Amino acid sequence: MAKNLSVKKSKIEIVRAPDGIEGQGFFATSLDKVIGLARKNSLWPLPFATSCCGIEFMATMASSYDLGRFGAERLSFSPRQADLLLVAGTISKKLGPTLRQVYEQMAEPKWVMAIGACASSGGIFDSYSVLQGIDRIIPVDVYVPGCAPRPEQIIEGLLKIQELAANESLKRRDSQDYKRMLESYGIDIK
Numbered sequence: 420m421a422k423n424l425s426v427k428k429s430k431i432e433i434v435r436a437p438d439g440i441e442g443q444g445f446f447a448t449s450l451d452k453v454i455g456l457a458r459k460n461s462l463w464p465l466p467f468a469t470s471c472c473g474i475e476f477m478a479t480m481a482s483s484y485d486l487g488r489f490g491a492e493r494l495s496f497s498p499r500q501a502d503l504l505l506v507a508g509t510i511s512k513k514l515g516p517t518l519r520q521v522y523e524q525m526a527e528p529k530w531v532m533a534i535g536a537c538a539s540s541g542g543i544f545d546s547y548s549v550l551q552g553i554d555r556i557i558p559v560d561v562y563v564p565g566c567a568p569r570p571e572q573i574i575e576g577l578l579k580i581q582e583l584a585a586n587e588s589l590k591r592r593d594s595q596d597y598k599r600m601l602e603s604y605g606i607d608i609k
């Protein structure tokens with residue numbers, strides 16, 4: 420029993436305060452950093468899982484790996500209540516418009532992770548019916564390699580997304596560069 424407890428303890432993530440100025444009874448930092456800290460540790464993923472990589476994602480969510488350690492255990496199946504789109508599996512060209520609609524329905528700020536070879540590049544399915552990477556229709560922030568990637572790799576991808584969320588400037592989503600990037604995908608900017 421005691422052994423089990425110590426294993427659980429070692430899995431607890433320590434959330435560190437952002438860089439700032441500290442003195443007796445006060446701590447000061449920038450608004451960007453505080454919001455980045457909150458976003459980083461409260462990602463709400465929407466799993467768009469279509470095939471075998473989705474099974475690896477299920478293992479990632481289960482108790483042995485446990486995305487709850489990173490504050491990301493609250494999965495959403497509504498795009499309006501998610502800020503991290505996890506695409507795991509083969510995406511056929513016929514399914515492409517649905518994936519894009521889900522992406523467009525997510526509010527800003529949002530991030531996208533392509534899990535596995537199929538989502539990243541079409542994988543072994545170099546065929547007329549399979550999308551050769553979801554970045555042909557939506558922007559991708561992090562690619563996780565593998566066929567299928569192990570849960571450790573998916574967690575590594577999540578850590579990279581956390582890094583992006585923590586360090587993103589609050590002005591980025593309103594910048595001309597970001598708008599131009601969305602326009603290059605033909606995504607409407609409202």
Ligand code: SF4
Nearest residue numbers: 471472535537566567
């Ligand atoms: S990358 Fe491999 S494991 Fe993942 S969906 Fe494609 S074929 Fe399946």
